[in-house]
Amino acid sequence: MAQGRHIPTVASSRLAAELRILRERAGFTWPAVAEEMGWSESKLYRIENDKSRILARDVKRLIKLYEIDDAKAEVLLELARQAREPDWWHRYSGAIPEWFQVYVVLEASASEVREYESELVPGTLQTEAYTRAIMSTAPILDSDEEIEEKIAVRMNRQARLAGEAPLNLWVVLNEAVIRRTVGGPEVMREQLDHLVKLARTRNVTLQVLPFDAGEHAAMLGSFYLMRFPDEGNPDKVYVELQTGGVYSQKTDEVERYSLVFDHLRARALGPEQTVEFIQQVAAELTR
Template identity: 65%
Template structure:
């Protein structure tokens, strides 16, 4: 890694969004702010897009220029103080690719995640044995130590479901996800039992799209919609592939996936019916 390279964190992403929001609220252009600050316009662009570090003293000057109320300014300055501290997953950065580190950062700062999965249980709901079975199928997989680090990241992500600020998760799973015996019957039974537990959390809605639905609008594959608190990042759609992830935040494309998700959850089994199917599957696997 190059010396001095800026590594985005959840705090730095929030800081960038807050600074951009404060400028826009005052109706100032980037050009005008850069001129008042004595900067090149490209520097402000990089700060507002979380592409470079920003000093606390510069944040103070910017907030003074934006006439930000003191209580809000204090909160933003505190963000600036912690923005350079590495997030928890950076200790495993050698084991997970950079494109997926971006997703983990987005998931950590998201308020809501809506997703459809056609082949496997989403990572945030996987048991360790289920996750290990999937990772062992990867061609050209890394050494065992790397897989162990990947498992630690996957397990640590699940804290967002039960923490003090839990993620609001709405997941639709194709029936094939719970029918495919990943890792064998014992591993799969444990995984389905975990799904039953998670489905009963206050901030989680879980549905199964049954085979009997037949053809449906998401037969092209899985997708995830990430939504963020007001004044933070715009909503994003994430599509995962073997060699990388694709993101889009274009309004018309995000809206297309929202409509797609609405169609899926309308056609899927309700939460109660889903839990009943999961419990029936557990019996079959026993």
């Protein structure tokens, strides 16, 4: 890991979003704030997008500049303090590409994720054996240590589905995800049983888009939509590529993907039908 590289945290993500919305409410433009603070506009952009760390003393200066009340100022300073504390994924930073660290933080901060998967079970729903099988197909094989770290990251991410404030997850899976036997019949059967178990929890909704649904609105591939509890943190869409990821919070793009997801939900099997379908495919694997 490069010395001094900023690794985002849940707190730093919230702080960045708060500072952005407070600047806008105060009526300041990027150039105006940059001039007042003696910064470049690019530095302010990085701070407001959680790509660069902001010092507590600079948070205090922004509080004064934006004329923030005492109660809100206390929240901001506490976030600045918490942002210095590492989150669980920091110890695995070498195993998580920088572009995906952004997603891990967003997922940890989100209240709801809606996603369409065309090829594989989403990471938050995978069994360890299924994850190992996928990693064994990588064109560039990792060392045993790197594989174990990546598996640990995936298993840690799944903790968001439990606890006092669990992530609300709504997933539409292409039928191919259920039909493709990853890791052999035994591994896939375990994975399908795991999906059925999760589908029966209150915060996970699964739907399968069957082959006989024909053409559909997401034939170009998978995507993720994220919603956050914080007022200053707008909805985001994420599309994963082979060597990176594309993020957007532009209203028109988020709305377009939301519409696509609604179309998929309408074409897919209902949640109860989905459970029955997955159980049927799992039973076929034991014959």
